[in-house]
Amino acid sequence: MEFVNAETREQLSRAEGLLEVWLQTHTKMWKTAVEHDSLETLKSLRQLLSDIYYLGEGEYAVPYQDTELGKSGEDEPNFSQYKQRLADSFRRRLTNLQFAAYAWGFFLSKDGNVSDSTLHWMLIKPITEDFGSVQVLSEVYFRMRDARGAANSWEQWNMSRELDRNFGVATTAPATSSWLLSFYCSALVWVATRTDWSLSDNGDPQNSPALKYADHSLNIDPIRETLKSYNEEYPLESFLDDYPVVEGLIGYFDQVQETFKQQEREWTRIQPIDKSLVKRFAEKANSRLNDSTFRAALTNSNKITEVDNLDDEDTASFDVTGWYPRRLFVETGISTVFSDTFSPVLTRYREFVIDQLQLPTQRVASYNRLPEKLDDIIAEHDAELIITGDSEAASILRNHEKSNRTSHEQLWSYLEYSGTPVLNDVGAEFLTLVLFEAEFKYKETSTGTPLSIDYTAGEDVQNRQDTNSSSDTNPSDWVKFTLKYEAAIQSEEQPGIVLTL
Numbered sequence: 114m115e116f117v118n119a120e121t122r123e124q125l126s127r128a129e130g131l132l133e134v135w136l137q138t139h140t141k142m143w144k145t146a147v148e149h150d151s152l153e154t155l156k157s158l159r160q161l162l163s164d165i166y167y168l169g170e171g172e173y174a175v176p177y178q179d180t181e182l183g184k185s186g187e188d189e190p191n192f193s194q195y196k197q198r199l200a201d202s203f204r205r206r207l208t209n210l211q212f213a214a215y216a217w218g219f220f221l222s223k224d225g226n227v228s229d230s231t232l233h234w235m236l237i238k239p240i241t242e243d244f245g246s247v248q249v250l251s252e253v254y255f256r257m258r259d260a261r262g263a264a265n266s267w268e269q270w271n272m273s274r275e276l277d278r279n280f281g282v283a284t285t286a287p288a289t290s291s292w293l294l295s296f297y298c299s300a301l302v303w304v305a306t307r308t309d310w311s312l313s314d315n316g317d318p319q320n321s322p323a324l325k326y327a328d329h330s331l332n333i334d335p336i337r338e339t340l341k342s343y344n345e346e347y348p349l350e351s352f353l354d355d356y357p358v359v360e361g362l363i364g365y366f367d368q369v370q371e372t373f374k375q376q377e378r379e380w381t382r383i384q385p386i387d388k389s390l391v392k393r394f395a396e397k398a399n400s401r402l403n404d405s406t407f408r409a410a411l412t413n414s415n416k417i418t419e420v421d422n423l424d425d426e427d428t429a430s431f432d433v434t435g436w437y438p439r440r441l442f443v444e445t446g447i448s449t450v451f452s453d454t455f456s457p458v459l460t461r462y463r464e465f466v467i468d469q470l471q472l473p474t475q476r477v478a479s480y481n482r483l484p485e486k487l488d489d490i491i492a493e494h495d496a497e498l499i500i501t502g503d504s505e506a507a508s509i510l511r512n513h514e515k516s517n518r519t520s521h522e523q524l525w526s527y528l529e530y531s532g533t534p535v536l537n538d539v540g541a542e543f544l545t546l547v548l549f550e551a552e553f554k555y556k557e558t559s560t561g562t563p564l565s566i567d568y569t570a571g572e573d574v575q576n577r578q579d580t581n582s583s584s585d586t587n588p589s590d591w592v593k594f595t596l597k598y599e600a601a602i603q604s605e606e607q608p609g610i611v612l613t614l
Contacts, residue, residue, distance in 0.1 A: 116200075117167045125196060132203055133263070139207070140266050143214040147221065152231045155214075159239060162211065168204040173197040205256065206264055208243075212253045213267035213288075215239060216296035220271075223348075236352055240300055247301055247310055247362070252322040254297040258289045259326045267293075290335060298339040299349050305358040312361040318368035324376065329445040331373045337366050377440070382589035384443040386570055391442060395566040397451045398458065398596055402564060405459050406525075406538035407546075410498055411466070412560065413524050416553070419560045423601045427556075430599035431465050433458050436591045439571065456540060458564070458596055463541055467611060469602035470553060474611045477544060480505050483612070484513050487530065487545070490610060495550040496533045498524065502541025510535055545612040553604035567595045 116128040139158070146154040166172070174197040190198060215235045221227045244250050257265065268288050275283035285291065304310070318324075323333060340363050347357045402408055411417055435457070441449055477486050483506055490496060501507040510516055510530050519529045526534035533547075557563055571588035 119196065120192075122192065122195075125192075125199065129199060136203065136206060136210070137266070140210055143210055144217065144267075144270060147214050147218045147227065150227050150231055152228075152234060155231070155234075159211070159243075162207055165207075168200045168207070170201065170204070171197070172200060208253055209257050209260065209264070210267070211239065212244065212257065213270075213293065215300075216288075216293045217267070217270055219296045219299065220292040233352060236300075236303055236349065240303065241307065244300065245304055246308070247305055247365075248320070248322065250297060250300055250304060252325075254289070254293070255322045255326040257293065294335055294339060295348075298336060298343070299347070301362055302340070302343060302347060302357045302359060303349055303353070305362055306353055306355055310358060310361065312364050312368075318365065318372040321365075321369045321372070323366075323369050324373055327373055329377065330447055331370065333366050333370055337363055337370075340366070378587075378590065381440045381443050382587065384439075386439070386442045386568065386592060387444045390444070390449055391566065391568055393449070394437075394442070394451055394594070395562070395564070397453070398455050398566065399562045399564050401453075401455045402458060402462060402598075403561070405462070406536050407459070407463050407466070407500060407541065410500060410524060410536055410538075410548075411555065414498065414548075417555045417557060417560055420556045420558060423556060423558060423599065427601040427603060428599055429465070429469055429602070430597060431461050432595050432597040433461055434593065434595050436571070436593055439590055439592050442568075442592055455596075458598075459540065460542065462598060463538075463543075465598070466602065467543075467546070469600070470604050470608050472546070472609050472611050473607065474613055477612050477614055479614070480509055483509055483545065484515065484530075486612060487547070488515075490547055491531050491533060494547075494610075496547050497550045498526075498548040499530055499533050499535045500541070500546045500548070501535065501537045502539075502543045502545065504537075504539070506544050507535075507537040543611050544614055546609060547612070548609040549607065551604070551606050551608040553606075553608045554602065556601040557599075563598055563600075565597045567597070569593045 115124070115131060119125040119128045139162075142154075143158055145151075146158060174191075174193040218227045218231060218235055222229070222232045244253060265288075271285045271288060271292060272283060275285055323331060340359055343357060343359045347353075347359070350357060403412070437453075441451065475486070477483055487499065487510075499510070501510060511528060513530065516528060516530045516535070518527060519534075520527050521529070521534040524534050524536065526536050528535045538546075569592070571591035571593060574588065574593050
């Protein structure tokens with residue numbers, strides 16, 4: 114065998130290529146044997162793989178600290194260690210192939226394409242003898258969830274089948290989320306029931322392979338949901354003499370999930386805050402403010418001027434403090450999505466501008482009196498823009514006979530009332546705000562990034578009384594952010610009016 118005799122990296126590379134072709138051939142043979150329900154062929158293939166000694170563990174070197182091919186350990190492996198890692202990789206892929214073949218047989222048996230006798234043999238022999246524990250089954254399944262490229266050739270099996278059945282048009286879920294998942298869960302219950310598995314004796318969640326292959330994310334909800342469905346109907350129940358073990362396995366995965374969360378919390382607490390993620394957070398906050406209806410209206414109507422420096426005497430400011438999970442600002446290799454709407458910032462910004470402009474407030478007796486009130490204001494002032502902050506007020510104006518669907522693209526307005534553009538600022542606390550065609554000074558040092566961001570890791574915050582978290586929360590789980598805004602706003606004449614109920 115060329116792999117056994119390889120003594121140089123070049124020879125080993127050539128042997129690796131031959132093994133790759135050999136594995137592809139075996140993949141086709143296993144798949145074909147299952148699809149043709151050929152039990153004798155499956156038995157022969159299983160026996161053939163059991164005789165392949167040259168891919169055995171420790172055949173060329175003692176187990177290396179990092180046995181996954183392609184991952185780097187603390188030191189560069191020598192030739193024997195590299196050869197062993199290569200053997201380990203192919204051995205795992207062969208194990209994955211067998212598991213996939215049995216799973217494929219289980220899947221096809223639901224349509225009657227694989228006989229009960231073949232399925233029963235799979236359960237009694239290879240599943241019981243080769244994958245005969247919750248630990249081994251989980252090791253293989255979670256490793257297969259992690260497989261990519263040539264290492265998961267079985268991924269296309271169901272897609273190819275559906276394309277053939279549906280004349281070239283088909284969609285399928287990933288194998289580890291569909292037919293492989295179903296088989297894994299069914300095999301778990303089978304093995305747990307046959308071996309009298311119990312959570313108290315065998316279910317240490319800290320040793321679960323799920324944690325070994327969890328790279329800062331672990332989704333085992335589909336496993337738990339599938340197991341829960343077995344309380345109603347277990348697909349292999351006809352092959353069992355005892356009632357299937359289900360609840361213990363559900364409890365086991367509940368504990369695995371909690372163990373993962375705790376490990377991630379502990380890991381996150383000691384990680385540095387990633388400045389690039391803070392920068393993205395700042396960009397998100399500024400984008401959210403700039404895109405808000407109230408500010409966009411001021412920007413698009415050229416009310417805001419950018420200057421190099423602000424006069425200290427005319428400058429006013431506000432800041433909003435918030436606590437955010439530290440995990441959002443730790444590099445995990447998983448894309449971070451900031452879903453915060455920054456509502457407190459938008460609310461405070463509206464209040465700040467209205468206060469600085471010294472806009473007077475008038476009350477409206479009811480929603481139905483709003484059009485009449487607006488008519489009076491428009492008659493007395495040169496109204497430039499109407500901003501509704503209440504959904505009912507917006508609805509009344511939208512359906513009023515004096516309203517027209519007219520585009521004012523510069524203001525992002527597509528409605529006008531009595532010839533005045535109308536915008537709706539969802540979330541604003543006022544009923545309606547009317548801006549007049551009046552000049553006022555509104556200066557910022559950066560209109561693109563009006564908010565400045567400051568942050569402090571939770572463990573470095575001296576006074577944590579302003580956090581909304583409970584007193585027993587670890588401060589290292591959080592990051593304190595302060596979003597500050599400052600501007601110089603002055604008006605010598607009344608630039609608008611605010612209407613409230």
